[in-house]
Amino acid sequence: MDRKIKGQKNDGDSESKSEMMRAHGWKTGVLTTMSPSTMKKSTTAVGILAGSIVTAVISLLVGGGYLFYRVVQEQSHGGTFMDVAETESKTAAESAVADIKAQTIDDQSKSVKPLAAAHAHNDYLHDRPLLDALDHGFTSVEADIFLVQGKLLVAHDVTSLSPKRTLAALYLDPLRERIRKHDGWIYDKGRSLTLLVDIKSDAETTFAALHTLLAEYADMLTTVADGVLEPKGVTVVISGNRPQETITAQKLRYAGIDGRLKDLDSNLPADLLPLISDNWRNQFHWTGEGLFPAAERDKLHAIVKQAHTKGRRVRFWATPESTAVWKELRAAGVDLINTDDLGGLQKFLTADSTTDK
Secondary structure, three states: OOOOOOOOOOOOOHHHHHHHHHHOOOOOOOOOOOOHHHHHHHHHHHHHHHOHHHHHHHHHHHHHOOOOEEEEEOOOOOOEEEEEOOOOOHHHHHHHHHHHHOOOOOHHHHHOOOEEEEEEOOHHHOOOOOHHHHHOOEEEEEEEEEEEOOEEEEOOOHHHOOOOOEHHHHHHHHHHHHHHHOOOOOOOOOOOEEEEEEEOOOHHHHHHHHHHHHHOOOOOEOEEEOOEEEOOOEEEEEEEOOOHHHHHHOOEEOEEEEEOHHHOOOOOOOOOOOEEEEEHHHHOOOOOOOOOOHHHHHHHHHHHHHHHHOOOEEEEEOOOOOHHHHHHHHHHOOOEEEEOOHHHHHHHHHHOOOOOO
């Protein structure tokens, strides 16, 4: 989806940036410095309107430096990295961290009914990542990640990257806080929340960093050691760029693999391949208008039946935000309904007599 994170700004004209990047031999990126002549012209123009205030602000920026991001596609392994100019003041950095830590989990969500079929697509784009989903009873959330200078940043694309929006800060830390308050679980005992991590940068290098990070939260994560499954409060599933052979070969795993419809016949164990996901638009033409074609309905039911035979759950992304479609998904037994409309799906599932069955 093309939604932008609230508060993100567009850094100038994309065509002029592209020309500048090509001139420097970069594949992708954003300008990291501002020339003195450009800054002088900008100061003069704006100074006509704001006078001494603008002069003071510009002086402050010159003294402190500019914080821009340059995203470089590395030739060695295809991983996406970001060079961050280390010009932020210590006070500003501490303030940014404090903003994230301030997003503590509200205990009022304890009284919310957990919805087994509710999946928050691109959850990080909501005003309060994770927290809004929990307040609506969602039991599955999705976070896209990029590996950036050794850190796992959550964003939909490289233009939205921010050093303070880490996977740990937005998801792992608040989940651990909730689990410690609720005797090891997010909602009721035995119900594990799914954290679907969609890798957007290089599969191998990003997963290696992710595995190392997840090890720090092993106390709350579903793990598989030497083939023995130990369910816990959060179950991580890897989507997007998935290093399937690497994950399969692990003796100690903190994550499973998000499969595709081509994996329906796979003989991999359900703890390794717990989920089958695919693009609704690639499989079905129905958008929720009119009757669901019988052939498409039969196809949907057959997919779910085959996945369930192997102990796997089913999810489709790019499904229309339509109660008509949601009804058909529920009737077919689709396990996770993908949505951006948290309130709408909560209302639908709460009224659905088959919810949680």
